[in-house]
Amino acid sequence: DQQVKQNSPSLSVQEGRISILNCDYTNSMFDYFLWYKKYPAEGPTFLISISSIKDKNEDGRFTVFLNKSAKHLSLHIVPSQPGDSAVYFCAASLWNSGNTPLVFGKGTRLSVIA
Amino acid sequence: DTGVSQNPRHKITKRGQNVTFRCDPISEHNRLYWYRQTLGQGPEFLTYFQNEAQLEKSRLLSDRFSAERPKGSFSTLEIQRTEQGDSAMYLCASSFFSGTAYGYTFGSGTRLTVV
Numbered sequence: 144d145q146q147v148k149q150n151s152p153s154l155s156v157q158e159g160r161i162s163i164l165n166c167d168y169t170n171s172m173f174d175y176f177l178w179y180k181k182y183p184a185e186g187p188t189f190l191i192s193i194s195s196i197k198d199k200n201e202d203g204r205f206t207v208f209l210n211k212s213a214k215h216l217s218l219h220i221v222p223s224q225p226g227d228s229a230v231y232f233c234a235a236s237l238w239n240s241g242n243t244p245l246v247f248g249k250g251t252r253l254s255v256i257a
Numbered sequence: 258d259t260g261v262s263q264n265p266r267h268k269i270t271k272r273g274q275n276v277t278f279r280c281d282p283i284s285e286h287n288r289l290y291w292y293r294q295t296l297g298q299g300p301e302f303l304t305y306f307q308n309e310a311q312l313e314k315s316r317l318l319s320d321r322f323s324a325e326r327p328k329g330s331f332s333t334l335e336i337q338r339t340e341q342g343d344s345a346m347y348l349c350a351s352s353f354f355s356g357t358a359y360g361y362t363f364g365s366g367t368r369l370t371v372v
Binding site: 147149152177179184185186187188189192232234243244245246247249250 | 261290292297298299300301302305313348350360361362363364365366
């Protein structure tokens with residue numbers, strides 16, 4: 144049973160435009176969400192996070208939006224750059240229940256075309 | 258601080274052999290996690306330690322798998338009697354659980370190929 148779902152395996156965006164990556168989760172108890180970025184032959188690297196008490200968190204070109212009622216979060220990258228081409232993983236945790244290990248989605252491969 | 262180090266980077270082994278991987282976490286981190294990633298999947302949780310105590314094991318961790326973290330520093334993951342289905346990237350991550358800090362730092366992984 145996939146608790147964190149990324150239903151788009153891939154996404155292609157023109158340089159300078161907005162990239163929107165989506166993530167859905169099934170466990171309503173999840174209260175902390177993170178996005179990781181992964182280049183080939185490297186481990187995932189932390190990008191941005193959001194607590195369930197917020198609905199938006201912004202860090203430079205990256206913004207994460209959380210819709211708790213829909214159990215949905217999204218990552219916006221504006222403007223997209225060729226160096227953003229990577230696989231993006233959404234992850235979730237039960238932070239207030241003892242900081243449980245992260246549960247990851249299957250990832251979305253983003254290609255930013257120059 | 259050199260980040261999370263995993264060795265070896267690649268391992269090719271024959272079915273039925275035993276393999277052991279090592280992970281050296283960031284020195285001040287007290288939590289260490291093992292994940293496995295196969296093609297087209299996200300990282301799947303295997304087990305984690307807080308200091309030297311193994312706090313949780315996933316059902317993915319069959320009895321052929323064992324992990325240790327002696328003295329709460331580096332960790333090893335051993336797979337006995339490897340099977341072709343064990344072929345995957347094994348990722349180690351560490352974090353500092355303080356109640357306020359979060360976010361894992363991952364190593365580059367060990368890619369296991371069982372032939």
